[in-house]
Amino acid sequence: MSYEDFIKGRGAQKNSSNKFDAHSHETRDDFLNYCNAEGEEAVNFKTTTIETFPKTIVNKVTSPDVGMDFSLNPYQGCEHGCIYCYARNSHEFWGYSAGLDFEQKILVKRNSVELLEKKLKSKAWQARPIVLSGNTDCYQPIEKELKITRGLLQTFLKYRHPVGMITKNSLILRDMDILRELAQDRLVHVNISITTLQEHTRRILEPRTASIKKRLETVEKLSAANIPVSVMMAPIIPSINNHEIMPLVREVANRGALGVGYTIVRLNGSIGEIFTDWIKKSMPDRADKVLNQIADIHGGSLNDSRFGTRMKGEGQFAEQVKQQFKIARKMYLQDRKKPSLNCKLHEEYKDGQTKLF
Structure with a gap:
């Protein structure tokens, strides 16, 4: 199968088996041949949305590696x-x-705004x-229509x-009006994820994301509006984007980023x-090399769940990446620092307006 034969606009090229299902499914060659003879599509690749109404929306994050205590995800699955x-x-x-299901079947948490408001009004909170998008992107394509993330920011x-x-x-630039107001009281931090500066690499790694040009412009516009913005180069994938660390940090620093973080693929x-x-x-020419390098970073396995090493890896490659970021930050970001988020105002606004007495 060549790159031209890919399912256009999708990352995954197959549906893996669900470990929780009692039955597994496969697309057989005889079925594909039948569909081809009849001029029918074997699989529908269109995106569908499924409405859900959870009972809670704010999730406690227990992992010591993630760098956040609470997350909120208005969507499950991600079309990116x-x-x-x-x-x-x-x-x-x-x-x-x-x-493919992860990219095509997007679960929409319709009552996200109501649940967040209930949480923030709670006397115990x-x-x-x-953090919005601790799991899936809160600005994926469906957000343009549904505006759930905008409603959350207003809340x-x-x-x-x-x-x-x-x-x-x-x-995210659509919501600059709200972000500016939040930033005035130190109530928002933004991280823009930029994995590569090469558009060709972006298209095959992240097929339905914004272009690299647009993401760099987003960093620049947020910075110009005094909205604290940093960049996540996540993940670093050996023999695909690890050679871009220095030029990427230099570029985002020139655009106004206050900091850069990274993870290594697992x-x-x-x-x-x-x-x-x-x-x-x-x-295909470098597949085995990349897979072997990833395994080498994680103790010989592609799968790594060990706290403390799973996000950054170990060994020579991981150390090289660590040192490159250390040098890059010193060269391009040494005097920059994100302002701390303000947790003191909320108590005065628990009922939605400032207290008079």
Whole structure:
């Protein structure tokens, strides 16, 4: 299978088996031949949305490696289709595949705004930063129509509550009006995820994300508006983007980023199977090399769940990446620092307006 034969606009090229299902499914050659003879599509690759109404929306994060205490995800599944995405495995809990289903079947939490407001008004709740997109992108394409993330930001502003954001989409610029107001009281941090400066690499790694040009412009525009913005180069994938560390840090620093973070790719659960299938089809000349290097970073396995090493890896490659970021920060970001998020205002606004007495 050549790159030209790929399912256009998708990262995963297959649906992996769901470990929670009693039955497995496969697309047989005789079925594909029948569909071809009849002029029918074997699989519908269109995106569908499924409405859900959870009872809670703010999640406590217990992992010591993630760098956040609470997260909020208005969507489950992500049309961006990043092939390496760690969130793919979570789609299996909903009865879907971590492969194509993750990109095509998007669960929409319709009551997100109401649940957040209930949480922020709770007498027991004490303000702590809540991060949008700890799992899936809150600005994925469906947000343009549904505007759930915009409603969440309006709620954070109403109750003067600190919020962090992570996104690959320039759609965040739509909400600049709210972000400016939040920033005036130190109530928002934004992280733009930029994995590469090469558009060709971006298209195969992250097929439905904003272009690199738009993401760099987003960093620049947020910075110009005095909205604290940093960049996440996540993940670093050996022999694909690790050579871009220095030029990428230099570029985002020139655009006004206050800091740069990174993780090293890990392929837990079904992601190992999906990524292996993808790279052998998209980069057959270096597939084995990349997979072997990833395994070498994680103790000989693509799957790494060890706290303390799973996000940064170990060994010579991991150390080289660490040192490159250390040098890059010293060269381009030495005098920059993100302002701390303000957790003190919220108590005065628990009922949605400032207290008079």
